[in-house]
Amino acid sequence: MAEIVLDKVTKRYGDTVAVAEFSLHIADGEFIILVGPSGSGKSTVLNMIAGLEDITEGELRIDGERVNERAPRDRDIAMIFQSYALYPHMTVAQNIGFPLKLAGLDKAAIAEKVEHAARLLGLTPYLDRKPAQLSGGQRQRVAMGRAIVRSPKAFLMDEPLSNLDAKLRVQMRTTISRLQKDLGTTTVYVTHDQVEAMTLGDRIVIMRDGVIQQVGTPQELYDRPRNLFVAGFIGSPPMNFLPGELTVDGVRTPLGTIPLGSQMPRGTVEPRRVILGIRPEAFEDAELMRDREPGVFYTGTVDIVESLGAEKIAFFDLGAVEAVRSEHLEALSRDRGTQDMAAESAQLTVRLDAKSKAAEGRPLKVWFSPESVYLFDPDSGATLTEHVVAG
Amino acid sequence: MSTRAPARHARRRISEEKTAQRRLALWLCAPAALIMLLVTGWPILYAVLLSLQRYDLRFPDERAWVGLSNYAAVLTDPFWWNAFWVTVVITVISVAIELVLGMLLALAMYRTLIGRGVIRTLVLIPYGIVTVVAAYGWRYAWTPGTGWLAGALPPGSAPLTEKIPGVAIIILAEVWKTTPFMALLLMAGLALVPDDLLKAASMDGATAWQRFWQVTLPLMRPAILVALLFRTLDAFRIFDNIYVLTGGAADTGSVSLLAYRNLIGGLNLGIGSTMSVLIFLTVAAISVLFIRAFGISAPGTQGERR
Amino acid sequence: MRTDRGARARWLAVDLLVALYVLIPVLWIVSLSFKHPSTFGDGSFIPRRWTLENYAGIFDNPDFTRGLINSIGIGLIATLIAIVFGTMAAYAIARLDFPGKNTLVAVSLLVAMFPQISLVSPLFQIERALGLFDTWPGLIIPYITFALPLTIFTLSSFLREIPWELEQAAKMDGATPFQAFWQVIAPLAMPGMVTTAILTFIFCWNDFLFAISLTSSNRARTAPATISFFTGSTQFEDPAGSIAAAAVIVTIPIIIFVLFFQRRIVSGLTSGAVKG
Structure with missing residues (x-):
């Protein structure tokens, strides 16, 4: 059990800065997620906490003690690797018991603790097998067993689920979550999957280019993203971004003029350019609405419909409207590998009830509330709207 | 305080872990590095010193510093030049044959449908067999009266006592023994050529011949060059085969054999060492030539192209 | 099926060639080691008179x-x-x-x-x-x-x-x-x-x-x-x-x-x- 403090931790490789002045206070027992596109420095932070990489500047404290210069073995932290890093020449029992053996425990104590960890993870029948004889999910659990067996001060997990198939990943997600709650061990978890981040963490740290973008609970990040990057990163399908102009009487957008909501800055006399953000789930099919709530209606021709059973996702091609371009969003599309595919014209994604009659090539009328609109500064990417956390 | 802060930072940047790593590396490498340096570095310097002296163990009293006159003696000696050219001829011809034969053998081992394990096992026998042993086999095979191959020659001929047939048999023995090694290196190169690439080439309309020359060979280039370098340097040191087969008779001796005869047979350390140094320089020149001309990077170093 | 058998036959021939290349020089030495001194000069690939004398001799040496x-x-x-x-x-x-x-x-x-x-x-x-x-x-x-x-x-x-x-x-x-x-x-x-x-x-x-x-x-x-x-x-x-x-x-x-x-x-x- 430990509290981990990173105080302006910086990592430089020659002249390139991998992590810049990273400051974070991780409370005892907290489950922290580091998330960001590849190259954002999240794994570097994890390795610095582990002691596998040196800290160039700043201080790392575990339980108030500076540990920058300590070797990994003296930090009492366990780590789960993306590849699991199981020792192929050892059995499951030997793998799990290895840290205890290194710590000099006697055989009986090791056997007992291994037994206990194996029971906790459902590995008892496999204790005598070698890693090569196990399935991916079993290997993952052995890696977890090796981490929990010595009750370390903290767990570090480096994308531990990325090598599993989708179904198993969901299952292991709940296993990890439950295990962490039961043990109450401080955990730092690295992932690039925002769904994993949202479902697992007490708090999420979003990183980009080695700099923290925002720290908060999943709901905070979803409701009140501090900037364009965070807004685009959290949420699936991602938030729609459209060019807009903020004036005294509202925001002029390709979807029509949106009246000023309570969260919006008051329009100035001089109109200014903004980037407008609306989440796909903020839309509703106008036909399915019983009472006419005040809001904005938009009618367009549906380009493509994806029917997911529980819901429908419809895509509009906004034709003449130019797609929003911003360096803050580029990092995201680069990570998704879609930067070359970015459409010239703007797209609008809406997430509708399954009962919606949206059909490809047919016009569709959708509704959204002006309160659900975000505005961003096109240059700095900072959020201009001030939202109240829902619930 | 402010002046001391950066120094403290710099010291801390290399953490305990990193220093431990360097110290460990040093200790791990020290024995190997020391042995290699002590047993090659110091002796080669010593050989240079010996080569600058008149030093014949049969006449130890006449030992004296003579500058470069040993080099002048060796480099004007027709025996040296004969041995040198014999060595060059053996090296060039045997390596060339080995490359072609080795490539065929590699293809056979790599592609054969039946008995792949058996053929790969068999091929290791010439590689593993003691050179001297194989050389005796060839010697008796070509000795008139005892040899099964000598019988095929016109009566009265004794190939091992004539220059050209003698060199030919030396090349034969050398090729037989070392082609498998070449073939194994080339086979590893073949394994680097992705199967999909060959399939794509045949979809593009390439014949088997074109696939080999235009896809396989270019991709194998690094493997071929490394194999050629290794074998060339190895062939240039040829000694065992000649010692057993002809003993250097009829001007079939290599530079190594000539140097050996001067050193151990003649006990002329000055002249023998001069030859040793000259052989070392030639080998160094060949390596530099290969590395300059083809840009071979050393195995085991980073940044090797694949 | 026929081409397959053809290919196998061709590879068998290639394998055989390699086997001969490797084995003949080795077998020759083996044969020599079993030859009786009196038949040493016959130049035959296969010994005409077998003996273990040579082996006995070297282990006495x-x-x-x-x-x-x-x-x-x-x-x-x-x-x-x-x-x-x-x-x-x-x-x-x-x-x-x-x-x-x-x-x-x-x-x-x-x-x-x-x-x-x-x-x-x-x-x-x-x-x-x-x-x-x-x-x-x-x-x-x-x-x-x-x-x-x-x-x-x-x-x-x-x-x-x-x-x-x-x-x-x-x-x-x-x-x-x-x-x-x-x-x-x-x-x-x-x-x-x-x-x-x-x-x-x-x-x-x-x-x-x-x-x-x-x-x-x-x-x-x-x-x-x-x-x-x-x-x-x-x-x-x-x-x-x-x-x-x-x-x-x-x-x-x-x-x-x-x-x-x-x-x-x-x-x-x-x-x-x-x-x-």
């Missing part, structure tokens, strides 16, 4: 048995030391970051290409001065030297195949760098070490130049050198029968290695050179 013992002893000791030192250096090259790494690789490469003859005269002098001439250590030391590049290259390429993360995992599990090496890396490196040991032993077993240059008696003279000093019991007797029998004996260990470790030898020979 104390020089040869002594040579075999020397070969085995010197080969094993040199291999063991070369593997230990080579593994240490290879681990450092493959795994650790330290200044001078490239120099070490360059030096090993230089030694690998070194013409042995260039060392004969200085080693001859130095060993005589140190009293190492005509002793086991006198041969073991140069053998280790020339085997080291081989072991370093082969082992470092084997070691590189072991996933990096295992070492980090061991460190996270509380291991010191040495424990990470000894308990995690070394067991995984075992197959590579066995392979390298075989190659090293074959190299030592095969050496001839040092064996005849740095010895003067049967104290340290290894089997190949002993064979080359075989003479008939009289001036007119041809030692060919004894030489052939000794040659077969010396070849047997090699055949055993090849039969049992074929796959490993192939991977060992090729790993250092091509994969890098």
